[in-house]
Amino acid sequence: MNVVWLKTELLHPIDKGGRIRTYHMLRHLCNSHRVTYVTLDDGTADSNATQRALEYCHELVAVPFRTAPKRSLTFYRELLANAFSQLPYAIAKYNVPAFTAAIRQAARKADVVVCDFLFPSVNVPDDLGVPVVLFQHNVEAQIWERHAEHARGAVARAYMREQWRRMRRFEARECARFRHVIAVSDQDAGLLQREYSLADVSAVPTGVDTEYFAPTGSVARERTELVFTGSMDWLPNEDAMQWFVADVLPLVRSQVPDVRLSIVGRTPSAAVRALAERNPDVTVTGSVPDVRPYLERGNVFIIPLRIGGGTRLKVFEAMAMGIPVVSTRVGVEGLPLSDGVEYLAADSAHAFADALVRLLRDPSRAAALAGAAAARVRSEFGWAEVARRFGEICARAAGTPKQATGRVA
Numbered sequence: 550m551n552v553v554w555l556k557t558e559l560l561h562p563i564d565k566g567g568r569i570r571t572y573h574m575l576r577h578l579c580n581s582h583r584v585t586y587v588t589l590d591d592g593t594a595d596s597n598a599t600q601r602a603l604e605y606c607h608e609l610v611a612v613p614f615r616t617a618p619k620r621s622l623t624f625y626r627e628l629l630a631n632a633f634s635q636l637p638y639a640i641a642k643y644n645v646p647a648f649t650a651a652i653r654q655a656a657r658k659a660d661v662v663v664c665d666f667l668f669p670s671v672n673v674p675d676d677l678g679v680p681v682v683l684f685q686h687n688v689e690a691q692i693w694e695r696h697a698e699h700a701r702g703a704v705a706r707a708y709m710r711e712q713w714r715r716m717r718r719f720e721a722r723e724c725a726r727f728r729h730v731i732a733v734s735d736q737d738a739g740l741l742q743r744e745y746s747l748a749d750v751s752a753v754p755t756g757v758d759t760e761y762f763a764p765t766g767s768v769a770r771e772r773t774e775l776v777f778t779g780s781m782d783w784l785p786n787e788d789a790m791q792w793f794v795a796d797v798l799p800l801v802r803s804q805v806p807d808v809r810l811s812i813v814g815r816t817p818s819a820a821v822r823a824l825a826e827r828n829p830d831v832t833v834t835g836s837v838p839d840v841r842p843y844l845e846r847g848n849v850f851i852i853p854l855r856i857g858g859g860t861r862l863k864v865f866e867a868m869a870m871g872i873p874v875v876s877t878r879v880g881v882e883g884l885p886l887s888d889g890v891e892y893l894a895a896d897s898a899h900a901f902a903d904a905l906v907r908l909l910r911d912p913s914r915a916a917a918l919a920g921a922a923a924a925r926v927r928s929e930f931g932w933a934e935v936a937r938r939f940g941e942i943c944a945r946a947a948g949t950p951k952q953a954t955g956r957v958a
Contacts, residue, residue: 550582550940550947553659553679555652555669557589557643560605561598564815564836565780566862567686570733571665573756575605577936583607587655589614589648589669610655612648619782637693637715640671648672661947670723680728680946687857688732688740690717692785695856695879699788721745729946731939734883751942755884756935757865759927761841764871768845773909775801775810776847776872778840778863781817781833785856789880793853793901794824794831800902802830805909810851813843844870849908849915852880853901864892865930868922873915875904891922 554575560568575584586606591614595601602609617623631638649672656662662681664670667689673681693713700706724730724741729749732738738752777793779786790812801808808830812821815836825833837843844850850867857879864881867874874881874892881892888894893908895901908915 550660550944551585551658552578552582552943553585553587553652553655553662554606554665555587555662555673556665557668559588559590559594559598559602559611561595561601562815562836565783567666569862570686570755572605573758573932574936574939577933578940579605579607581940585610585655585659587648587651588612589643589645591616610651612645612651614645614648616642635715635718636671637712637719639689639712639716640668640719643668644671649674653677661943663943664727667720667723670727673727675726681726682943682946683724683727683730685724685730685732685737685741688720688737688744690720690744691740692857693717696784699855717744729942731942736883753935753939753942754930755862755865756930756932757862757869757926759869759931762844762866762869764845765841768842770848771809771846772848773805773808774847775808775849775851775905776813776843776867777810777851777853778813778843778867779861781812781814781821781835785854786814787818787821788856789853790821790824792855792898793851794828796898797853797901797905798828798831800898801905801909804902804906808905808909811843811847813837813840840866841870844872847872849905850874851901851905852876854880857882865926868892868919868926871919871923873908873919874922875901875908877901886922886925891918891925893918 556571560572563569563572578584584606585608586602587610590611599609599611617627628638631641634641652672653674656677656679659679662679663684664673664681665684666686670683690713693709693716697706697709697713700709724745724747730741730747732741732750732752733755735752738750741747741750777790781787798810810831812833817833817835822833825831844867850872852864852874854877861880864874864884875895876892877896878894886892893904895904
């Protein structure tokens with residue numbers, strides 16, 4: 550097949566979940582199909598990101614693009630202007646006419662177009678003439694609904710509720726507009742079917758690079774070290790760390806006084822950096838070239854997410870590295886894992902702290918949990934199989950095109 554793949558960013562640096570999933574999927578798809586990668590380029594990617602694109606595609610089409618930095622004056626002006634739009638801000642900022650033109654040009658030689666995440670879809674014309682598959686890493690409306698539930702203050706809650714309503718309307722239209730929707734879990738696929746009355750929905754699981762994420766044995770475990778990894782400019786991760794440090798960590802510290810937490814991930818916000826400034830037992834690393842030493846050194850991996858959607862690659866990465874996991878149910882949502890077998894589930898502050906203390910005090914229990922999880926991940930969730938299933942779905946979509954239903958502006 551000739552596959553045209555649409556995304557709003559170049560993939561290097563490969564330092565967050567959406568890029569990691571796309572990178573590994575495309576690397577394997579390129580072995581059997583010709584891939585043209587059409588993307589927006591806002592100038593923030595690695596200096597060699599354009600050259601390295603040939604690692605995951607045969608042809609690159611990059612459209613220059615600029616977006617306002619978060620919390621800048623221009624950013625707030627755009628938010629104000631968006632008050633008069635029907636589109637959620639997270640979508641409207643990617644509405645770029647030159648991107649639409651590039652999509653039209655690339656689609657002339659395509660058997661199928663893959664719209665990676667919901668965000669590029671605003672640029673996909675109704676009359677493209679090629680089957681389009683929407684690849685939903687998350688159910689976006691669900692994320693915004695959870696933002697509204699956990700927002701602090703009446704103004705923030707009202708804003709998040711409005712963004713959620715807009716996102717739900719937009720997501721419903723786009724999911725119905727394209728030939729097929731691919732979700733990253735059976736749970737997300739079921740939610741899309743129920744919420745948007747969709748029939749053409751499939752699920753492909755999350756994968757992990759089991760060769761890359763493997764313990765080396767050269768880094769000693771720190772007995773009281775907790776680790777969290779993730780893009781720290783993503784609001785759900787910021788919320789998770791603020792909640793954990795404020796509500797959970799003091800409970801753990803009362804029983805394990807020398808407990809420490811490493812927050813590892815790109816672009817930490819001022820709120821996240823402040824957690825380390827106020828707490829000497831918290832370290833915020835910022836971007837690191839390799840998360841594996843932190844995972845190998847840590848004694849327990851934490852996922853205290855209260856907001857989110859889709860599936861989190863960090864879960865399988867940590868498990869492949871042999872570190873036991875304690876998570877909220879939102880944190881492992883959509884993954885075929887069992888509480889007490891591959892991880893410990895905890896949704897309240899007290900339950901989370903109790904689970905951590907049990908593992909920190911019982912190395913044999915921690916090792917058994919980590920071993921079961923590592924064995925499961927390595928046997929079932931390699932990227933090659935995930936990409937093969939994705940390619941089969943795209944091939945079926947290419948063979949049975951569906952007329953677009955149109956989009957309301």
